[in-house]
Amino acid sequence: MTVLLQALLLKVLLFQIVASRSIINTLPGFPGELPFKLETGYVGVGDSDDVQLFYYFIESEGAPEYDPLVLWLSGGPGCSGFTALVYENIGPLSFDYADSIDSKPILKLNPHSWTKVANIIFIDAPVGTGFSYAKSWEEYPNLSDTISAAQTYQFLKKWLVDHSRFLSNPLYIGGDSYSGIVLPIIVQEISDGNEDGLEPPMNLQGYVLGNPVTDEDRDGNFKVLFAYLKALIPHGLYQSTKRNCQGEYVNVDPNNTLCLYDLELVNQCIQDLNAQQILEPKCNPPSFFSSNKDPIDLLLPSSQVSRPWCRAYNYISSFIWANDKTVQSALHVAEGSIKVWVRCNQSLGDSYVFDVSSSVGYHRNFTTKGYRVLIYSGDLDMEIPYVATSTWIESLNLTVENSWKPWFVNAQIAGYRVQYTSGNYELTYATIKGAGHTAPEYKPEEGLAMISRWFAYYPL
DSSP states (O other): OOHHHHHHHHHHHTOSOEEEEEEEOOOTTSOSSOSSOEEEEEEEESGGGOEEEEEEEEOOSSOTTTSOEEEEEOSTTTBOHHHHHHTSSOSSEEEOTTTTTTSSOOEEEOTTOGGGTOEEEEEOOSTTSTTOEESSOSSOTTOBHHHHHHHHHHHHHHHHHHTGGGTTSOEEEEEETTHHHHHHHHHHHHHHHHHTTOSSOOOEEEEEEESOOSOHHHHHHTHHHHHHHTTSSOHHHHHHHHHHHTTOOSSOOTTOHHHHHHHHHHHHHHTTSOTTSTTSOOOOOOOOSSOSSOGGGGGSOGGGSSSOOOGGGGGHHHHHHHTOHHHHHHTTOOTTSOSOOOSBOGGGGGTOBOOOSOOHHHHHHHTTTTOEEEEEEETTOSSSOHHHHHHHHHTTOOEEEEEEEEEEETTEEEEEEEEEEETTEEEEEEEETTOOSSHHHHOHHHHHHHHHHHHTTOOO
């Protein structure tokens, strides 16, 4: 049976695959034609394709027919794939803040894009995220970790049928932050589907996770140790807190007054820090959702307003750009499908059911599957401390193949890495020195070096 005939049969089996897809040659704010291939579109999932998941697909700037295919999930839940594409330096575009002053946001090329070595699908998931929408309801009820994972798995099946030329490419699922809960469920769905002979067969090779949530209570318990290791709390306070709380800093016995007192002292030391990158200022961006002020005014340089520089102000550019009707038209967004685009839809949390408390069990299951896994941490992130991530990895009881050592970029230490194995299974854990919660956003050159080497089976 020819490849073409197989693809046609799969399309019949999976009925209406993609509601729409378009090749985008130009974008408002970018001078000239895009020097890479960008496709946007919707894939219908759920009952009667009621849920329409929006995506950005960028072909590899290397060898798209051979390079890995990556489905990238942003965290939240509710953060658009656009935030990874533009802010986390995983896509080929970024905002040019200097030239955007007193004008609409300007886009420029990102020299550290991961699309130099991979084909990447950036998805707006779950529904209610970014430009994704549902046809018949607006408040997005009944969303959960497992439902989100199931819808994303269905999305990927349909997308691959419609893009059958990528079926043979090595497939990796990637994401960061809260994706650490949902992503392993998707990997399990793909793995089970392949074993059950479901169509289309997916060439799953492994997955990539950055600063991932795995168990929020467990992750939170390591913030005290992180604070101590980073000299945010003194030795005596750390020892007292450890002794009085007995290692439990999240679900504390309300009658344990000594522990509560110590934790109050710890909180006084760290509450005014930016938990996503402890060396950067903590500040709240102005509210431009209800303000009568033109959002463009918020792009004024810090020298013209009395406020410290804050990374969060960079995100205003995406709000202005993505809500521009000419931009939505250029991206072929369904007219009237959303009221307002936001980078991270925090309102999803009002009805979202967090029905998976820990994803560590999934990771343990994968150690018998022969997958390749890359886990990385920005080492200045206090939201998901690197000590929390390294501890659950060690709990998998893998064999240390290459011990903890520095890895280098431009002859300088970029971080540290350790490699584990179990049969054909391989897990690399890497820290990125000086990076925060979405590590490549803070250290783009190091991020590209890391992923390029790992995809190429080259030691970090």
